[in-house]
Amino acid sequence: MSHDDFSDGWLISRYVAPDGHLFMTVLFLLAFLGGRAVYGQFRRRVRKLDVVVIGAGPVGLTATFIAMRSPRVGQITVYEESPREYVINSPYQITFDSTSFSFLETIGVDFNNMEGCHDLGLFYTKVGVYLQYILDQIQCTGHRCKVLFGAKFDKELRKNLERGNGRTLVIVCDGKKGQSASLLGLDEFTDQVSCHTFGAMAGIERPHLREVPTQEIRAHNLNFDLSAYGPYSQDQNGTSGFSLKIFGNSKYRYMCLAIRRCDSPTLKALRTILDRSMMRNIFLKCFNTYKLKTEPCLSESFVLNHMKYSPRLFEVRYTQRCETVAYFDDCDMFVVVEGEAALSCNFHTGMDINQGIRGLHSLDQFITRVTWAESEKSISSALAYKMQHSTKLFTSLSRDGMQEFMFS
Numbered sequence: 001m002s003h004d005d006f007s008d009g010w011l012i013s014r015y016v017a018p019d020g021h022l023f024m025t026v027l028f029l030l031a032f033l034g035g036r037a038v039y040g041q042f043r044r045r046v047r048k049l050d051v052v053v054i055g056a057g058p059v060g061l062t063a064t065f066i067a068m069r070s071p072r073v074g075q076i077t078v079y080e081e082s083p084r085e086y087v088i089n090s091p092y093q094i095t096f097d098s099t100s101f102s103f104l105e106t107i108g109v110d111f112n113n114m115e116g117c118h119d120l121g122l123f124y125t126k127v128g129v130y131l132q133y134i135l136d137q138i139q140c141t142g143h144r145c146k147v148l149f150g151a152k153f154d155k156e157l158r159k160n161l162e163r164g165n166g167r168t169l170v171i172v173c174d175g176k177k178g179q180s181a182s183l184l185g186l187d188e189f190t191d192q193v194s195c196h197t198f199g200a201m202a203g204i205e206r207p208h209l210r211e212v213p214t215q216e217i218r219a220h221n222l223n224f225d226l227s228a229y230g231p232y233s234q235d236q237n238g239t240s241g242f243s244l245k246i247f248g249n250s251k252y253r254y255m256c257l258a259i260r261r262c263d264s265p266t267l268k269a270l271r272t273i274l275d276r277s278m279m280r281n282i283f284l285k286c287f288n289t290y291k292l293k294t295e296p297c298l299s300e301s302f303v304l305n306h307m308k309y310s311p312r313l314f315e316v317r318y319t320q321r322c323e324t325v326a327y328f329d330d331c332d333m334f335v336v337v338e339g340e341a342a343l344s345c346n347f348h349t350g351m352d353i354n355q356g357i358r359g360l361h362s363l364d365q366f367i368t369r370v371t372w373a374e375s376e377k378s379i380s381s382a383l384a385y386k387m388q389h390s391t392k393l394f395t396s397l398s399r400d401g402m403q404e405f406m407f408s
């Protein structure tokens, strides 16, 4: 048989010839298409997704824990720029609200086996206790997960990622000041959302005490008499006053005061007049009135030396990244931004709450969609799914402001 016999023309004339072989042709085509679909299904089923997590804070390690449980995920690598001891010994306390608490329980976090304290549906623990627990779980499962401490994600690592084979999902959880999302090519633009609230924060360090997890204290409708500081008119009866939250562990105690935007003369005075002694006295009085019974009172001389505080009320604003998810076709890489790297509050107002954990509710579904996505349409639909979830979180914050976190 000559070479020409095998040309396309020969094949077509052999199989599509009008001599009764049409049936065979159709059968052949159907078998070919069926085989291709089955192969595609099989490839998708066995395909594993490599996951890279940047940042081993509460959000980064929770994201790792979620990814680790997914049968779709192969190798996981976590990069954390600080040394392990520094991360595990962070002095602050972390609070899980009831939504985050239930979500974490459903994914297998056993709060009964964690040092901490439950109160009114909230759970408080040292951030290091939570991180150590998750690290232990990661180690127990023997999953192919490497947590690299003292390893900063930088340009060099980004280049390595781009050279990799197969699909990668990068979960950026490098906190408020993180630069990794921009380094990976996501837009740097952020939006500021007003929470229609003004707030101030104070922090006290009591060096002689141990860091014992301690429940939060809330008080509402507080009014302050500022007549001793000048001719400030008093709030009328019935004006909704300030809300106070005392939080943190027994050694590092924090307070935040918040009030909804309104015409209160006290709000106006504390917004505009910079009198440090006025704010200091308000925080001192608040602490001594509402502290736990077991805590000692603070003296004026102690707060002078050991309390840091905002000198006036600031507008509470959330900063949100405009672009929190992207796909890079040339290196088959998805990037998603989570936690405080995506959404954070202005520091002076002390409204740090672990909102970021809520973004992770959609992570498991997103991982599945990312692994299965083949066509342009399914890739866009995976991105749209994650974007819709982020938008929902941002919208509820801008609509309800601090209602859930401060005023209820």
Ligand SMILES: Cc1cc2nc3c(=O)[nH]c(=O)nc-3n(C[C@H](O)[C@H](O)[C@H](O)COP(=O)(O)OP(=O)(O)OC[C@H]3O[C@@H](n4cnc5c(N)ncnc54)[C@H](O)[C@@H]3O)c2cc1C
Binding pocket: 054, 055, 056, 057, 058, 059, 060, 079, 080, 081, 082, 087, 092, 093, 094, 095, 096, 127, 151, 152, 153, 154, 173, 174, 175, 176, 178, 179, 180, 247, 248, 338, 339, 340, 341, 352, 353, 354, 355, 356
């Ligand atoms: C003083 C203080 C007190 C707080 N008190 C409370 C409280 O009482 N209750 C509460 O609920 N919340 C509290 N918070 C807030 C809480 O800590 C945050 O909401 C939470 O830590 C956010 O988690 P995250 O994982 O998004 O970011 P982070 O905890 O900031 O973690 C980001 C991690 O990424 C790492 N990183 C950054 N860049 C890179 C890079 N290029 N490569 C590798 N790693 C990188 C950082 O080292 C860091 O470990 C407090 C925060 C502070 C600062």
